[in-house]
Amino acid sequence: MRAKNHVPVRNRTVALGEGALTRRNIAVLVSTLVAAKVAVLLGTILLIADGNVHTISYLLSPQGFVALIHGISTDWDSVQYELIARSGYNTFKGSELYAFSPLYPVLIYVAHFLTGSYWTAALLVTNALSFVFPVLVLRLFGLRPAILAETFPVYVVFSMIAYSDVLALLLLSLGLLLYVERRYLLAGLSLGLAGLVFYDLLVAGAVFLVYTVAVRQDRAGLRRLAVSLVSLVLPVFLAGAAMLLAYWNVTGNPLLFLELEHSYWGVASTTPVGQVQWLFSGKGVGSFTGMFWYVYGLKLSSAYWAVRNLAFEAFFFLGIYLLTRTRDYPYRWLLVGYSLLLSVPLLFVEGTPVYSIPRLLLAAFPVFFGYSETVITRNWRVLAYVAASLLAACWVLLTFTFAFFA
Numbered sequence: 001m002r003a004k005n006h007v008p009v010r011n012r013t014v015a016l017g018e019g020a021l022t023r024r025n026i027a028v029l030v031s032t033l034v035a036a037k038v039a040v041l042l043g044t045i046l047l048i049a050d051g052n053v054h055t056i057s058y059l060l061s062p063q064g065f066v067a068l069i070h071g072i073s074t075d076w077d078s079v080q081y082e083l084i085a086r087s088g089y090n091t092f093k094g095s096e097l098y099a100f101s102p103l104y105p106v107l108i109y110v111a112h113f114l115t116g117s118y119w120t121a122a123l124l125v126t127n128a129l130s131f132v133f134p135v136l137v138l139r140l141f142g143l144r145p146a147i148l149a150e151t152f153p154v155y156v157v158f159s160m161i162a163y164s165d166v167l168a169l170l171l172l173s174l175g176l177l178l179y180v181e182r183r184y185l186l187a188g189l190s191l192g193l194a195g196l197v198f199y200d201l202l203v204a205g206a207v208f209l210v211y212t213v214a215v216r217q218d219r220a221g222l223r224r225l226a227v228s229l230v231s232l233v234l235p236v237f238l239a240g241a242a243m244l245l246a247y248w249n250v251t252g253n254p255l256l257f258l259e260l261e262h263s264y265w266g267v268a269s270t271t272p273v274g275q276v277q278w279l280f281s282g283k284g285v286g287s288f289t290g291m292f293w294y295v296y297g298l299k300l301s302s303a304y305w306a307v308r309n310l311a312f313e314a315f316f317f318l319g320i321y322l323l324t325r326t327r328d329y330p331y332r333w334l335l336v337g338y339s340l341l342l343s344v345p346l347l348f349v350e351g352t353p354v355y356s357i358p359r360l361l362l363a364a365f366p367v368f369f370g371y372s373e374t375v376i377t378r379n380w381r382v383l384a385y386v387a388a389s390l391l392a393a394c395w396v397l398l399t400f401t402f403a404f405f406a
Contacts, residue, residue, distance in 0.1 A: 016331045017180035019139045019146075028143065029134045033150045033159070036390055037127075040156050043394040044401070072401050073123055078162035082118045085109040093251045099260040103196050104164035122162035129166045130159030136173040140180070141369040144382060148368040151386045153393035154312075154359045157400060165359055168197040172204065172363060176338070179208055180331065184231040192239030199243060199257065200345070201363065205236035207341050211334045267351035278350040279306045286351040293403030300403050305355060312358040316343055319367025322374045329373075339364035355404060358396075 019025075045068070049055035059068055074082065080100055085108035089097050104125070111121035134150040149155060158165045171194035178187035188205065195202030212229060248254040261267040266286020270278060280302040282289050293300040320339045326332050342363040346353075353360065376385055 016329070017140055017177055019137075019142045021135070021139055025138055025143050026135060029138060029146055029150060030131055032147055032386075033131060033134060033156075036151050036156050036386075036393070037160055039390050040393040040397055041160070043390070044397045047394060047398050048401070070119065072397070073161045074119065075161070075401065076404065078122065081105050081108060081162055081164065082122050085112065085121070086118045089250070093253075093256070094260070094263075096260055096264045098247075098251060099257050099264065101164070101197055101199065103193070104167050107167070108162070119162075123160075126159060126162055126166055129170055130155075133166055133169045133173055136170065136177055137365065137368070140173060140177055141366075141372070144372040144376070145369040147382060148372055148376060148385060149365055151389045151393075152362070152368070153389050153396045154362060156390070156393040157396045158359055158362075160397075161400075163359075164197050165362065168194050168201060169362060169365060171197065172201065173365065175204070175208075176366075179232070182228075184228045185235065188232040188235035192235040192237075195236065195239050196243060198363075201342070202236060202240050203341060203345075204338065204363075205233060207334065207338045209233055211337060261351070261353075265352035267349060267353060269348055270350045272347040275347060275350055275354060276306055279309075279354065282350065288355065288404070293399075295399050295402050300399070309354070309357050312361055313343075313347070316361045316364050316367050319370045320364070322370030323366060326370065326373050335366040335369065339366050 045056060045059055048068070049059060059065055077100070080097060081104055084097055084100060084102060084105035089095070089102075091097055107125045108118055108122045111125050112118045115121045115124055130150075134146045137149050138146040150159075155166075155169075171190050175187045175190035175194060178184075178190055187208070191205045191208070192202070194204065209229060209232060212225070212232065244254040247256050253259070258267075264285065266282070266284065278287070280289070288305070289302060316339070320336060320343065323332065323336045323339065343361060346357050346360055376382055
């Protein structure tokens with residue numbers, strides 16, 4: 001059965017879900033990600049120190065270094081996750097904490113028994129999980145796409161600090177792998193859990209449902225197909241229902257998280273043009289129009305945010321196009337549809353999440369396979385990509401420290 005999925009064309013040696021989990025490949029991935037994290041952290045420290053070696057020495061002293069890492073790793077939403085892990089949702093019903101899923105904080109809570117503090121527990125959870133996602137990409141697509149994914153600048157940065165992105169990516173990639181292996185119930189469970197990390201990811205299950213019906217994945221008959229669909233969809237549906245019931249039971253409002261997103265971060269629907277206009281002229285909640293961020297005296301204006309978003313969007317949508325060019329590859333249209341569903345909606349929102357688009361686009365991780373099959377096909381190109389990505393990651397971490405999700 002699996003041999004039919006293998007397509008021996010130039011530059012392609014791996015069928016979807018059949019990447020070699022050899023010790024060598026895993027060692028390459030782990031060592032590459034470790035080196036990337038160290039290089040980016042040291043590079044960022046160098047930038048913060050402005051090249052002053054004496055300052056670097058101070059920062060690397062126990063007090064200075066710990067203070068720096070603590071500051072970086074508790075910025076922005078990190079502190080919310082750690083607060084939930086420490087105290088739960090023990091606050092008023094309209095608190096912004098209720099907009100955050102409890103799944104990642106639960107892991108922090110469990111890990112704090114090992115580390116002795118919630119801060120170090122959050123770092124442990126994020127960094128430990130960050131090595132699982134590349135291994136799953138290795139299994140799905142092969143070594144080269146896994147290296148491209150794990151060294152992407154946004155992934156390197158958000159795999160070091162207390163954010164739940166790596167957990168969501170792990171569950172999404174696991175769901176795709178289980179689907180390819182036709183273990184539909186487990187695939188649905190994994191996708192449902194991903195939706196409990198970021199609620200909007202619950203829509204991912206729709207792509208697998210449509211694809212299964214469209215290509216008749218299970219050709220043993222309609223009854224077998226119906227069983228497969230129920231196995232796939234039921235866990236996702238139950239995850240969504242459990243989330244709504246939990247909000248209803250605790251707060252009395254099953255859609256409270258949507259109201260909180262609007263009231264605290266100005267989330268609303270718009271058009272792609274409207275999103276750009278909002279970046280330049282948005283007022284009130286969620287907008288940075290009247291908030292000036294400076295990095296080394298450089299003002300991050302509305303034009304900066306717009307151009308930065310456009311660059312990341314161009315990278316991912318080009319990657320989706322490249323996926324369509326992987327002709328005769330099994331599951332090609334599943335990868336394209338999945339990536340589109342998790343990318344396109346980001347163009348139709350306004351509010352603070354607009355500034356987070358570069359990291360939210362990571363959910364469309366199959367694009368790295370598209371690049372590895374069509375553009376980044378040689379080792380020297382991989383090395384050039386990694387070098388450029390790590391330089392960009394230093395800027396991402398530096399600006400994250402001083403200027404939100406820059």
